[in-house]
Amino acid sequence: MFARVLAPIPFAIAVFVGAAMAGPLTSVAQAAPATAQKEVVRQYTLSTGMADGKMVYLDAQGKASNPVLKANVGDTVVLTIGSGEGAQHDIVIPDLKVASKKFDSSTGSVTVRFKASKPGRFTYYCSIPGHQQIGMEGVLEVAATSASPAAAAPASKAAVAAAAGPALALAPAAADAVSITMDPNSVPPAIGKRAPTLVKYRIDTVELNGKLDDGTTFNYWTFGSKVPGPMLRVKQGDTVEMTLANHKSSKMVHSIDLHSVTGGHGGGADTQVAPGQEKTIRFKALNPGLYVYHCATPSVPHHISAGMYGLILVEPEEGLPPVDREYYVMQGDLYTGRAAGTKGHHEYSPERASDELPSFYTFNGAVGSLTKEFKMTAKVGETVRVYFGVGGPNKVSSFHVIGEIFDKVYSEGSVSSVKKDVQTTLVAPGGATIVDFKVNYPGSYILVDHALSRVGKGLAGILEVTGERDVAVYEPVSPTQTVAHQH
Numbered sequence: 001m002f003a004r005v006l007a008p009i010p011f012a013i014a015v016f017v018g019a020a021m022a023g024p025l026t027s028v029a030q031a032a033p034a035t036a037q038k039e040v041v042r043q044y045t046l047s048t049g050m051a052d053g054k055m056v057y058l059d060a061q062g063k064a065s066n067p068v069l070k071a072n073v074g075d076t077v078v079l080t081i082g083s084g085e086g087a088q089h090d091i092v093i094p095d096l097k098v099a100s101k102k103f104d105s106s107t108g109s110v111t112v113r114f115k116a117s118k119p120g121r122f123t124y125y126c127s128i129p130g131h132q133q134i135g136m137e138g139v140l141e142v143a144a145t146s147a148s149p150a151a152a153a154p155a156s157k158a159a160v161a162a163a164a165g166p167a168l169a170l171a172p173a174a175a176d177a178v179s180i181t182m183d184p185n186s187v188p189p190a191i192g193k194r195a196p197t198l199v200k201y202r203i204d205t206v207e208l209n210g211k212l213d214d215g216t217t218f219n220y221w222t223f224g225s226k227v228p229g230p231m232l233r234v235k236q237g238d239t240v241e242m243t244l245a246n247h248k249s250s251k252m253v254h255s256i257d258l259h260s261v262t263g264g265h266g267g268g269a270d271t272q273v274a275p276g277q278e279k280t281i282r283f284k285a286l287n288p289g290l291y292v293y294h295c296a297t298p299s300v301p302h303h304i305s306a307g308m309y310g311l312i313l314v315e316p317e318e319g320l321p322p323v324d325r326e327y328y329v330m331q332g333d334l335y336t337g338r339a340a341g342t343k344g345h346h347e348y349s350p351e352r353a354s355d356e357l358p359s360f361y362t363f364n365g366a367v368g369s370l371t372k373e374f375k376m377t378a379k380v381g382e383t384v385r386v387y388f389g390v391g392g393p394n395k396v397s398s399f400h401v402i403g404e405i406f407d408k409v410y411s412e413g414s415v416s417s418v419k420k421d422v423q424t425t426l427v428a429p430g431g432a433t434i435v436d437f438k439v440n441y442p443g444s445y446i447l448v449d450h451a452l453s454r455v456g457k458g459l460a461g462i463l464e465v466t467g468e469r470d471v472a473v474y475e476p477v478s479p480t481q482t483v484a485h486q487h
């Protein structure tokens, strides 16, 4: 998976080399360096943009990617930069303690002014996680003068952190937060017998404040304003036309990688969409099964953790055996650096994500989604199917329903074989499973990950089963009795 994300790096190097050969394009020396004391101001204007699906800095003409910036030691550099494609970025040069404010289409351009205090080749890049890796980096060359001190210090994350200032206090819960929970009943109907056809989908990517827990909010990134995104249902052999439209209010580029796609990084290579834009891919559903889709824009773990995942079912030619009820549930792990239960507006923590230490685990995007907001129900004697996937980004689920046995498990989302009589089934991040079971006895059946510490971080769902008790199936035999001990 991550190899896909890193793949663009050689491309980024290639564009950088090209820009270097083209030479500096936008430097304007305002004052002639007549004397050593005279301040020389070098002005650069940059914007951000996309080139072949990668993120880059562009020169003032919008042509050269990641242009080489030049200055002499002692010069003042004035760098003005805006978001060309509308997404949120910044520009930092840690070695020179330079860090701009974040900018996007709503902020307009920002300007940083700094002294080129020492000679060397300094990397400038975007500090938003993943953006440097997908192409947003270039070089500032500072030429030595006779009075220059020697070598530059190596880059350090600490310098970036220092430039960015101290960690922000937890803000109050966002007043505009809405429910982002996907209704587990939102399963498209079975397709039935038909010849392969062209199926068109259009999904809007939307960033919005959502309710994560009681009194706790989070800025979710979503497919269709819900977590998980819409469940898609096609037939083996169908051609699927997928249009991804990134809402104009977005601050991020988004994309879609469907695990049911062969080629093009699952679609991720050709669906990197800037705010207000849309892109379309077509693919043939070659293999049947239940597949995860997710956003594949760096930093991918952030986009997934923030809610960008969903399931696509590719029905085999004969379809799946009919059941009475079908539900759609996905598990995610969310990293905020604040303990579950802490009220306020939580921010994503790249450090906690990197260490794989989630603050929350959720079914369908939020704490309480499937215990308070929505209930799954069934009647005694009915068959229930759960389409279950793990968006992740990182944690395996040991999927289990307390007080129930899965009659059938389509392990790893493969519909080519069935396991019978399973208690707990492993579901990998970026993986899925289908479980079928008949409910034989009334009660509240609790969906969990049997790594049960995660219940305390939000991970539980309820299937409410009503109907007649069958004492042959289960019977509480007697009230509590004191046992007479014999010595």
Ligand SMILES: [Cu+2]
Residues within 6 Å of the ligand: 221, 252, 253, 254, 255, 295, 296, 297, 303, 308
């Ligand atoms: Cu995204």
